[in-house]
Amino acid sequence: MEQTLRDGLNDQILSIEVSLIRKFDEQTSDVPDILKLTLGEPDFNTPEHIKQAAIKGIEENFTxxxxxxxxxxxxxxxxxxxxxxxxxxxxxxxxxxxxxxxxxxxxxxxxxxxxxxxxxxxxxxxxxxxxxxxxxxxxxxxxxxxxxxxxxxxxxxxxxxxxxxxxxxxxxxxxxxxxxxxxxxxxxxxxxxxxxxxxxxxxxxxxxxxxxxxxxxxxxxxxxxxxxxxxxxxxxxxxxxxxxxxxxxxxxxxxxxxxxxxxxxxxxxxxxxxxxxxxxxxxxTAGIDDALEMRKEYQKRRDFLYEKLSALGFEIARPNGAFYIFAKIPAGQIQDSMQFCVDLAKKAHLSVIPGIAFGKEGEGYIRISYAAAMEKLEEAMRRMESYILGK
Ligand SMILES: Cc1ncc(COP(=O)(O)O)c(C=O)c1O
Missing domain, CATH: 3.40.640.10 (Type I PLP-dependent aspartate aminotransferase-like (Major domain))
Structure with missing residues (x-):
């Protein structure tokens, strides 16, 4: 077969796979009413005083x-x-x-x-x-x-x-x-x-x-x-x-x-x-402690998720930072993390990331992001419970 220009691109780039997260998204994108705890970004908005500083910069032609x-x-x-x-x-x-x-x-x-x-x-x-x-x-x-x-x-x-x-x-x-x-x-x-x-x-x-x-x-x-x-x-x-x-x-x-x-x-x-x-x-400078309020809120969410997931049989190592819980899929459930997450999405309409996306050492785990409002997390745990308990 004839070599294309694409075939001659940087061989390292050609061999790098796009993230498994995308593959997972593709398999579950048509699930109706899906609740996603997949995102790795704060659900809060940028504090107002920071936005104003940027607006001032534009107005003063700091461009x-x-x-x-x-x-x-x-x-x-x-x-x-x-x-x-x-x-x-x-x-x-x-x-x-x-x-x-x-x-x-x-x-x-x-x-x-x-x-x-x-x-x-x-x-x-x-x-x-x-x-x-x-x-x-x-x-x-x-x-x-x-x-x-x-x-x-x-x-x-x-x-x-x-x-x-x-x-x-x-x-x-x-x-x-x-x-x-x-x-x-x-x-x-x-x-x-x-x-x-x-x-x-x-x-x-x-x-x-x-x-x-x-x-x-x-x-x-x-x-x-x-x-x-x-x-x-x-x-x-x-x-x-x-x-x-x-x-x-x-x-x-x-x-x-x-x-x-x-x-x-x-x-x-x-x-x-x-x-x-x-x-x-x-x-x-002025926002040196802006994270404190958000941190309080994240901590409440973490405590809530930790308790709920532990009660459902998930094992979780010391989740004392960021806004993720990495939980070991309980025995008796599907152990392949991709299959587990696809099944959870299809049956319980809840989307979390398969641990395998973070290396083979993450197989058997799921990543749940709690950068989401408390009501969303409560609903997510209701869905998780009915999935795990087979209701
Ligand atoms: C561990 C880690 N490093 C870096 C980044 C990217 O950060 P930034 O948005 O500042 O580029 C992320 C975003 O999810 C992250 O989780």
Missing amino acids: HYTANAGMPDLLKGVAAFMKTKYHLNYNPADEILTTVGAEEGVAASILTALNPGDKVIVPSPIYTAYVPLIRLARAVPITVDTSDTGMVLTPERLEKAIEENGGDIKAIVLNYPSNPTGVTYLKEELAALAEVIKKHHILAICDEIYSELTYGDEPHHSMAEFAKENTIVINGLSKSHAMTGWRVGFILASADIIKEIRKTHMYLVSSTSSISQKAALEAV
Whole structure:
């Protein structure tokens, strides 16, 4: 058969599958009256004062390119925000970069950090973006199962993975609080992981986009608190300030690393939207505690879901962050997560994401998003109950 132009495109891209979430959506899109708890974005609107700051920016014609790393006031605001919230000290002059959402922060970090063949540890189940991006960089993802260690990577497991690869590990990608599991690391767990990371000179690419949404006794801790030199911190405003559509993220790292990521960022996107940066400045200054109200509401929803699902026989590991519950399908039910979710959608008109979408280690689980109003969650649990109990 004749080679088409498409066949000659980047072989890594050609081999990357589109997300299983889309496949699942296709199989269930014709179900009437479906209730969806699938979305990974806040159901709240962006706070009014943030919207007003952006409107003012437009009216004042702040509509031109900004500095490539972001406008200086915003970088200062981010530095102050990160210091107040997480005790991190980064110099706004050369250690912070504004990106197009956390997603660009992840992509630019991965593309800058990795050479072809580099091995990268990815604890799994994991957010869907990392493995394709690592492949795009022609590096090699090494997935490490966390499903039998409470959905956290233990220092022992990390040491074992490093040893199995003859010490040849370049980087690790961590996401906490986690999408899809909702689990986050406690301070001492992070500190212990940091020791291993430092010992083996590993670069830690840490996606902390859900840092403002934690529900345990302790607030979020960043890996940079324990291994600053080794860490690239990625954060942003999508989840904390219900700003998914504005596309604002941040990267924080040592100046020599930021200098290089900045080149990737420059040739990918030039800079983040000027108007969004005005909104972001308002968010990290006047809106420093905007997440607190939303967090209270998420916590109520989490408590409700946790109780209901546990009573129905779902096992759930420590769901103390983000807005997801990752629940093990009870024994006696369909164990294939895709089949379970398709059946649940067809019979009970309830849509949740199959765990397999987050790596093979997520098989046997479902991800439920509680970025949805309480009444919706109550109705969802009625539907789940009648499905599980066979009513
Ligand atoms: C773990 C994780 N990282 C990054 C992102 C993307 O964030 P942003 O919208 O800021 O690009 C998401 C969005 O769902 C996420 O769950």
